[in-house]
Amino acid sequence: MIPTIPQSRAFKSIYAGYITLFFIYLAAPLVVVSVFAFNDSLFPSLPWNGFTLDWFFGDTAPRKGLFHEEPILESIGVSVFVALMVTTLSVFVGTCNAFLFERENFPFKNVLYILMLLPLVIPGIILGISILVFSNTIANAVENLIGWDWEILRPGLFLVVLGQFSFITTIATLVISARLRKFDLTLEEAAMNLGASKWHAVRTITLPYLRPAMIGAGLIAFLMSFENFNTTLMLVGSDAPLTITMFDRLREGSTPVLNAVSLFLMIVSGMLALVNVMMQREKQ
Amino acid sequence: MTGHNHFRLGLVLLMAPLLIWLLSLIFIPHIDMLFLSLSEKVAPRVYETGLSNYAAFFNEPLYWNTFARTAVMSILATFLTLLIGFPVSYYIAKMVRGRVRAFLFIMCMIPFWVSELVRTFGWMILLRETGVISSFLVFTGLSEGPVELLYNDVTIMVGLVYTSMLFMVVPLVTTLDSLDDSLVEAGYDLGGNGLRVLRKVIIPHAMPGIVSGCIVVFMLSLGNYLTPVLLGGKDSMWFTEQIYTQFITRFNWEQGAAFGFLLLILSSLIVWGGLKITRQTLSNTMG
Numbered sequence: 219m220i221p222t223i224p225q226s227r228a229f230k231s232i233y234a235g236y237i238t239l240f241f242i243y244l245a246a247p248l249v250v251v252s253v254f255a256f257n258d259s260l261f262p263s264l265p266w267n268g269f270t271l272d273w274f275f276g277d278t279a280p281r282k283g284l285f286h287e288e289p290i291l292e293s294i295g296v297s298v299f300v301a302l303m304v305t306t307l308s309v310f311v312g313t314c315n316a317f318l319f320e321r322e323n324f325p326f327k328n329v330l331y332i333l334m335l336l337p338l339v340i341p342g343i344i345l346g347i348s349i350l351v352f353s354n355t356i357a358n359a360v361e362n363l364i365g366w367d368w369e370i371l372r373p374g375l376f377l378v379v380l381g382q383f384s385f386i387t388t389i390a391t392l393v394i395s396a397r398l399r400k401f402d403l404t405l406e407e408a409a410m411n412l413g414a415s416k417w418h419a420v421r422t423i424t425l426p427y428l429r430p431a432m433i434g435a436g437l438i439a440f441l442m443s444f445e446n447f448n449t450t451l452m453l454v455g456s457d458a459p460l461t462i463t464m465f466d467r468l469r470e471g472s473t474p475v476l477n478a479v480s481l482f483l484m485i486v487s488g489m490l491a492l493v494n495v496m497m498q499r500e501k502q
Numbered sequence: 503m504t505g506h507n508h509f510r511l512g513l514v515l516l517m518a519p520l521l522i523w524l525l526s527l528i529f530i531p532h533i534d535m536l537f538l539s540l541s542e543k544v545a546p547r548v549y550e551t552g553l554s555n556y557a558a559f560f561n562e563p564l565y566w567n568t569f570a571r572t573a574v575m576s577i578l579a580t581f582l583t584l585l586i587g588f589p590v591s592y593y594i595a596k597m598v599r600g601r602v603r604a605f606l607f608i609m610c611m612i613p614f615w616v617s618e619l620v621r622t623f624g625w626m627i628l629l630r631e632t633g634v635i636s637s638f639l640v641f642t643g644l645s646e647g648p649v650e651l652l653y654n655d656v657t658i659m660v661g662l663v664y665t666s667m668l669f670m671v672v673p674l675v676t677t678l679d680s681l682d683d684s685l686v687e688a689g690y691d692l693g694g695n696g697l698r699v700l701r702k703v704i705i706p707h708a709m710p711g712i713v714s715g716c717i718v719v720f721m722l723s724l725g726n727y728l729t730p731v732l733l734g735g736k737d738s739m740w741f742t743e744q745i746y747t748q749f750i751t752r753f754n755w756e757q758g759a760a761f762g763f764l765l766l767i768l769s770s771l772i773v774w775g776g777l778k779i780t781r782q783t784l785s786n787t788m789g
Contacts, residue, residue, distance in 0.1 A: 225696075233593065240590050241606075244613050247624020247664070250634055254627060264637040311519040318516045333524055335784050339773050340528075341725025343742050344762045347749055351538050351759060352531035384527040445617040448727055448742075452749065464619050468626070468732060480620040491615045495608075 255477035273478040284478040293463040301443040312390030337385035346452030374455030381449040390435040397431035539759035555760035572741040576723035579662040591674035614668040653735035661729040670715040677711030
């Protein structure tokens with residue numbers, strides 16, 4: 219079953235047919251979501267009533283388009299804010315972790331490394347509820363002890379950021395570590411021989427070298443945060459990120475404005491993916 | 503001496519973010535959740551330690567049925583993902599070369615750059631009563647009237663397999679890629695037919711990829727919430743839904759925490775068991 223082994227023509231065409239079917243299966247949902255963003259109908263379903271751009275630019279209900287739909291625009295803003303916070307935090311901690319695990323030696327290093335990987339194998343919903351429970355415990359303790367109501371520890375954006383950060387950091391650490399491992403240590407030593415301090419050498423030699431990995435990790439972190447649902451669902455307060463707003467709309471049933479949002483998301487994440495792929499190319 | 507102190511200070515500073523992160527967001531919250539799941543309400547604002555939340559799980563058939571159902575459906579989804587994904591991975595790794603190969607591999611990745619919510623929405627448009635497939639069936643005369651294809655177990659399965667596919671295909675392509683073509687040729691030269699070579703040469707070689715793919719897919723299906731709720735509707739009976747209901751709708755956090763722990767135990771057992779069977783460690787599977 220490799221090209222050098224002769225196979226019957228029937229087998230080959232069945233195999234190729236199967237692969238085609240598979241890719242149709244992969245593409246179908248994305249294609250219909252995009253196509254129905256342009257259907258001139260109040261529901262994202264057949265029949266096809268002709269082409270319209272109302273679901274992007276329409277400004278009167280019920281034909282309100284994406285760019286005039288305040289709640290959706292606001293939740294996109296919320297998502298961007300959360301994603302930027304998560305990206306900054308996780309790239310920073312991820313970089314520290316990479317230096318810690320690749321450069322230092324200390325007792326229980328292996329145990330800590332495994333603990334660092336654990337967030338990836340804990341279901342997102344459970345990460346969410348455990349952080350919800352713990353922050354509630356602290357908030358209640360603070361209130362009982364000194365009578366403050368610490369609003370920040372109640373469900374809301376602060377907790378959403380912490381919840382997403384709790385597992386995205388692992389991914390950032392893995393991406394950045396992989397590049398740091400390939401770094402030639404003699405470059406840093408050379409800088410230090412030329413009179414640079416350790417920190418100076420790291421800042422001028424090692425960090426620029428790590429930059430593609432840090433940007434790559436940042437892109438992945440941004441995307442994972444933007445698209446996260448499970449963890450966010452348990453921690454969200456009154457300001458809902460986009461995924462939560464879309465979920466509520468989906469359950470109620472909505473106009474094709476949701477398709478327009480989805481298409482917009484696909485384009486944005488497609489561009490991020492493209493940037494990421496190009497960065498990978500450049501690295502090699 | 504100062505140099506030594508300096509070094510330790512550097513190490514402490516470097517380790518601080520890691521420790522703060524793991525302790526305050528992973529370790530202590532889970533301990534706290536364990537304690538919460540072990541506390542029972544005996545009167546308003548009065549709690550005692552006990553196992554009643556876990557007892558409630560075993561005494562209420564709805565709860566453990568949902569739990570067992572979630573586990574069985576996740577196993578089935580994992581198996582189907584493997585069955586569908588294996589030939590595709592093999593095709594990408596062995597049957598095509600160069601640009602075509604890179605193109606097909608990227609085509610496999612694209613859907614997963616898109617939010618799970620959008621993918622699920624796509625399936626809803628395809629499968630609902632007024633949806634694309636139903637209309638197509640009526641149009642071609644294969645069905646008399648519109649058919650509702652949403653809200654049943656098959657639909658949940660379609661969605662779960664779709665959502666998990668990437669996590670199966672990537673490790674499979676990676677391991678199959680490392681299989682030397684000459685081994686497959688040798689299998690044929692020694693008189694094996696396609697099926698025998700598959701069973702004796704290809705599958706044993708791909709085992710590490712199969713296991714790590716299966717572990718991730720199982721875990722993701724078990725913890726999935728969107729797909730069962732949106733594609734399965736009210737009767738989807740997924741365990742994560744129970745957790746959500748206890749926490750948010752009923753505000754019974756003690757019960758919800760116990761459910762969360764049970765799910766965590768099941769998922770950890772599977773991950774641990776899978777790694778043990780293949781003698782791999784978490785570090786080299788994930789890293």
